[in-house]
Amino acid sequence: MINLENVSKTYRSKVKVVKNVNIIVKPGEFVSIVGQSGAGKTTIVRLLIGEEKADEGKIMVGDWDITNIRKKEVPYLRRQIGVIFQDFKLLPKKTLEENTSFALEVSGGKLSKIKKIVPSVLKIVGLYEERKRYPHEVSGGEQQRTAIARALVHQPKILLADEPTGNLDAINANDIINLLLRINKFGTTVILVTHNKEIVNRLNKRVITMDHGQIINDQEHGKYLL
Amino acid sequence: MLFLFRIIKFSFQDIARNIWLTIATVMILLLALFSINTLIAVRLISDNAVSAVKEKIDISLYLSAEATESQIMDLKTQITNLDNVANVNYISKQSAMDSFRVKYENNPEVLAALSELGRNPLSPSLIIIPKNFDQSDLVINGLKAINNPIIESRDFSDNTSILTKINNITKRINELGLFVISVFILISLLVVYNAIRVAIYTHRQEIEIMRLVGASNYFIYLPYLCSAIVYSLLSTLVIISIFYPLLTLIQPYLEVFFMGYSINILSYFVDNFVLIFGSQFLIVVFINALASLFAVRKYSKI
Numbered sequence: 001m002i003n004l005e006n007v008s009k010t011y012r013s014k015v016k017v018v019k020n021v022n023i024i025v026k027p028g029e030f031v032s033i034v035g036q037s038g039a040g041k042t043t044i045v046r047l048l049i050g051e052e053k054a055d056e057g058k059i060m061v062g063d064w065d066i067t068n069i070r071k072k073e074v075p076y077l078r079r080q081i082g083v084i085f086q087d088f089k090l091l092p093k094k095t096l097e098e099n100t101s102f103a104l105e106v107s108g109g110k111l112s113k114i115k116k117i118v119p120s121v122l123k124i125v126g127l128y129e130e131r132k133r134y135p136h137e138v139s140g141g142e143q144q145r146t147a148i149a150r151a152l153v154h155q156p157k158i159l160l161a162d163e164p165t166g167n168l169d170a171i172n173a174n175d176i177i178n179l180l181l182r183i184n185k186f187g188t189t190v191i192l193v194t195h196n197k198e199i200v201n202r203l204n205k206r207v208i209t210m211d212h213g214q215i216i217n218d219q220e221h222g223k224y225l226l
Numbered sequence: 227m228l229f230l231f232r233i234i235k236f237s238f239q240d241i242a243r244n245i246w247l248t249i250a251t252v253m254i255l256l257l258a259l260f261s262i263n264t265l266i267a268v269r270l271i272s273d274n275a276v277s278a279v280k281e282k283i284d285i286s287l288y289l290s291a292e293a294t295e296s297q298i299m300d301l302k303t304q305i306t307n308l309d310n311v312a313n314v315n316y317i318s319k320q321s322a323m324d325s326f327r328v329k330y331e332n333n334p335e336v337l338a339a340l341s342e343l344g345r346n347p348l349s350p351s352l353i354i355i356p357k358n359f360d361q362s363d364l365v366i367n368g369l370k371a372i373n374n375p376i377i378e379s380r381d382f383s384d385n386t387s388i389l390t391k392i393n394n395i396t397k398r399i400n401e402l403g404l405f406v407i408s409v410f411i412l413i414s415l416l417v418v419y420n421a422i423r424v425a426i427y428t429h430r431q432e433i434e435i436m437r438l439v440g441a442s443n444y445f446i447y448l449p450y451l452c453s454a455i456v457y458s459l460l461s462t463l464v465i466i467s468i469f470y471p472l473l474t475l476i477q478p479y480l481e482v483f484f485m486g487y488s489i490n491i492l493s494y495f496v497d498n499f500v501l502i503f504g505s506q507f508l509i510v511v512f513i514n515a516l517a518s519l520f521a522v523r524k525y526s527k528i
Contacts, residue, residue: 016305049438072442072443073441074437075437075440075441075483076440076447077440078437078438078439078440079439079440083438089434089435089438091432091435092431093239093243093244093432094238094239101442102436102439102440104230105236106232106436106439106440106441106442106445107439107440107441108228108229110228111228150439
């Protein structure tokens, strides 16, 4: 599903943030990428959504070689990979329903498809009743669930979650992780980037540990090592 | 069709939900348009004032009272054939008398004196109109070179210096006017450009999110272009609704000030409505579109 082969990335500051990384993620896997700040976790996410390009190595998503992806191809890649972030990245002037349907509207989804998919994903994330509210009217957990709903409307095979619980309290964080586990059960590959030790240890799933841009551990049923 | 519908929908949603930003942008556009239209009106009034002064200056040849019609016609043809002469009007003795009587119809003393004289004391004359006011000197030189015995007097020797002065003033007004208008338009363009950039700066988060969920550049840019057209249309409509009543208000004062001269800025703006406001609308749309394009490009690099 995802294959990073000897990938390295250096920013303008000449600091090599990702060094010779090799990751293979199989379809349907739930993988946590852990590490301290500056370990290179978020750079891996940015490389996978085409926000950054690798200096060395090869990146494959499915059969698509995105190592040197062209700018105009990036929107198509992002319609195939759902992404959620710590800061939710919702449009403040749109309701939860509009935020969710927005991802389909911008990619030219038909109205009939939007009418069918949007209510069903809002029900999956438990926000159907709140759909007419604006982001500032709901809790952080509900905002993150909206972001997940938005990421799911394209029915992506991969869901990238970059510190999704970073802005949430323990209860809401647990809710979000449970939701990600449910989505993974439906067959979606989930890559969770986090430095939340408790969550990673509770999951008992594959854990890739990064430090200073390198993979220092990759365990099938791993724990947070650092 | 669906694509277009969504672009328009997003645009109108954005305009309505960011109403204060919309009002601020339209206000800045309005100020710029108001300034430009005021400058157009001022320029029109100054042009009319200069023309009014020019009209006061005749290049006239007074002819001998004994000159025959054929002699006068020959001279008229000769002058008409001169370079830089647009037209030559022949005022016969009788026409001069008729004009005189009309001019002094409210002055019985003058008319009584004329009756006592018992004959027409006025001379026939030729009024020469140059093709271009700036070339009056050339026309006068040409007239000076004509040596015809029926020419009794030439009324332009004193005008030469006035003509030179007016020509200089007109030239300076034109140069200054052009400079002021250019500077003003440049400032207006920069203000509008930055207003739109600020408006889009506030949308940078939205642009970033659009990119993240897979929106193409067109889909990000076109709603802003659509909003830009709406802003431009709104500001043009408002300036029209402000400017016409204002012109209607000013027109009577101008008529009093330029009494005896035809000056009507209201009808000028009515006659040139499409040219004036159509071009302003298109220019504002162009600047808006350009500013939107630059801003979207800048903030959609993610």
